[in-house]
Amino acid sequence: MINEYLAVLIFFVVALGFTIGGLVTAFLVRNSKPGYEKETTYECGEEPVGGAWIQFNMRYYFFAILFVIFDVEVIFLFPWAVVYKELLSNFGIFAFLEMALFLGILILGLVYAWKKGHLKWE
Amino acid sequence: MDFSFISDSIVTYGVFLLFAVVAVASAFLVVSVRSVMHSALFLAVFLLSVAAFFFIFDADFLGIVQILLYVGGVIVLILFAVMLTARVSSSLLQQTNEQKYSALIVCALLFIMLSYSILISGLQGFENTLLPGGTAKSVGWLLMTVYVLPFEVASIVLLAALIGAMAIVGKKDE
Numbered sequence: 001m002i003n004e005y006l007a008v009l010i011f012f013v014v015a016l017g018f019t020i021g022g023l024v025t026a027f028l029v030r031n032s033k034p035g036y037e038k039e040t041t042y043e044c045g046e047e048p049v050g051g052a053w054i055q056f057n058m059r060y061y062f063f064a065i066l067f068v069i070f071d072v073e074v075i076f077l078f079p080w081a082v083v084y085k086e087l088l089s090n091f092g093i094f095a096f097l098e099m100a101l102f103l104g105i106l107i108l109g110l111v112y113a114w115k116k117g118h119l120k121w122e
Numbered sequence: 123m124d125f126s127f128i129s130d131s132i133v134t135y136g137v138f139l140l141f142a143v144v145a146v147a148s149a150f151l152v153v154s155v156r157s158v159m160h161s162a163l164f165l166a167v168f169l170l171s172v173a174a175f176f177f178i179f180d181a182d183f184l185g186i187v188q189i190l191l192y193v194g195g196v197i198v199l200i201l202f203a204v205m206l207t208a209r210v211s212s213s214l215l216q217q218t219n220e221q222k223y224s225a226l227i228v229c230a231l232l233f234i235m236l237s238y239s240i241l242i243s244g245l246q247g248f249e250n251t252l253l254p255g256g257t258a259k260s261v262g263w264l265l266m267t268v269y270v271l272p273f274e275v276a277s278i279v280l281l282a283a284l285i286g287a288m289a290i291v292g293k294k295d296e
Contacts, residue, residue, distance in 0.1 A: 105280075
């Protein structure tokens with residue numbers, strides 16, 4: 001089995017080596033000359049205001065959970081799509097209706113959130 | 123001890139051992155580092171090594187699901203939840219209390235119990251069988267025929283999560 005994923009494993013090892021190698025080489029050859037400009041988060045960008053670990057707005061959580069819910073939905077689409085042709089020849093239109101019902105229930109929730117104004121950002 | 127159920131190939135066995143060490147180390151760090159934020163990030167490392175186990179044991183569909191859903195989705199959700207806590211910026215947030223020694227004893231007992239029962243079971247039913255057409259096909263077929271009712275109920279569970287999130291965020295009406 002591992003032979004099928006040997007390419008992925010080699011890619012993983014090379015990517016890891018590339019990252020660590022770059023950092024180690026930079027650590028070995030650079031000279032240390034820290035300054036105020038260099039220690040800012042974005043050397044050539046906006047001046048950051050405050051810390052990054054702040055308390056987030058509750059609204060972000062809703063969008064995160066919305067993302068996870070539709071993430072799960074997409075994952076269920078994959079095994080369905082793989083066997084769709086076989087299902088169609090065995091069960092006819094029910095192969096489509098099974099997934100339509102699944103999507104329909106979730107889209108109902110999305111429409112409800114939309115109607116309630118939860119998707120609006122103000 | 124016979125570990126041939128993992129793999130006959132020494133390479134696979136080595137890869138399994140590598141990810142096993144990563145999984146145990148990151149799981150330990152999740153409960154031992156000071157910052158909740160770092161705990162959440164080590165949890166991502168742990169879930170990625172579990173995904174590697176799925177690939178090693180030929181469950182490639184589950185491996186992809188693990189990466190997409192747990193590392194891509196659930197970790198994002200946990201990070202948001204951590205960000206929502208008021209004391210996230212304080213690095214001195216205690217993660218342990220005075221019960222940590224009794225917790226260690228309970229963990230050790232659980233470990234002994236689980237490893238004993240796994241080893242005496244002889245791991246029956248763990249034959250290394252490759253499913254025809256990969257796991258995605260078999261999962262899809264079972265999901266759409268035998269387990270179609272749980273599959274539809276899963277969408278209701280997701281709908282409940284969506285409505286629950288709306289209730290947490292607060293009432294909003296035009």
